[in-house]
Amino acid sequence: MNDRVLGLIRRQLSARVEPSYKAGITNFFRGDPVKFHGVRTPLVRKISAKAFKSLKGTEKRQIWTLCDRLLASGYGEERTIAFDWAWRLRRKLEPSDFKRFERWLAGHCADWAGVDDLSCHALGYLLNEFPELLPRLKKWTRSPRWHLRRASAVALIYSVRRKSQLDLA
Incomplete structure (x- = not known):
């Protein structure tokens, strides 16, 4: 199939x-x-x-x-x-999917469009539903990989639009 x-x-x-x-x-x-x-x-x-x-x-x-x-x-x-x-x-989605999305960002997003697509939608939703993952996202802000640094900001757009997780944003 x-x-x-x-x-x-x-x-x-x-x-x-x-x-x-x-x-x-x-x-x-x-x-x-x-x-x-x-x-x-x-x-x-x-x-x-x-x-x-x-x-x-x-x-x-x-x-x-x-x-x-x-x-x-x-x-x-x-x-x-x-x-x-x-x-x-x-x-x-469940918290364990965070690692998959991290792997996808690092391995399959060679441009900003891919980072933004995953981060604004599925990753953003995951973080909004499971705020306990936010400290892991925050670590990305210091990553040597630009993909993760960009995703650390863009992934918060989903929550900000819904007025949740504003303390981290």
């Missing part, structure tokens, strides 16, 4: 490539090691939603495995899908 879902996603992405958009986004992120298929984000999110529906009843750990495989591709659109699925799993 995993290969079928990933194959379907990749075929749908390939069918919606816009060469001029690909050239523009590649130029915008020049210098970053992220590759792009050349599909606009609203279309990527539609593909993501449809694929996620096909995973109904699938265990969270299996979806995480799919997310890891999407992230391993190195394509920005596939990263967007992985982070979108993390957001769609938000009601199933």
Whole structure:
């Protein structure tokens, strides 16, 4: 099933490539090691939603495995899908998922767009629901990795918008 879902996603992405958009986004992120298929984000999110529906009843750990495989591709659109699925799993998130998100940030976010996508949504939700994780986030402010330093601020946006955790922000 995993290969079928990933194959379907990749075929749908390939069918919606816009060469001029690909050239523009590649130029915008020049210098970053992220590759792009050349599909606009609203279309990527539609593909993501449809694929996620096909995973109904699938265990969270299996979806995480799919997310890891999407992230391993190195394509920005596939990263967007992985982070979108993390957001769609938000009601199933638990404190142990913090480590996974930390690993994703450090290993699969070579640009600010990836950091912001994960941090504003799934990571932000996780921190809002489990404020006991905030001291771990605060340690990121002194990280030598810019990804974690940026995420330490951006992840608080979710809570600030809801007027919670304002003492840390």
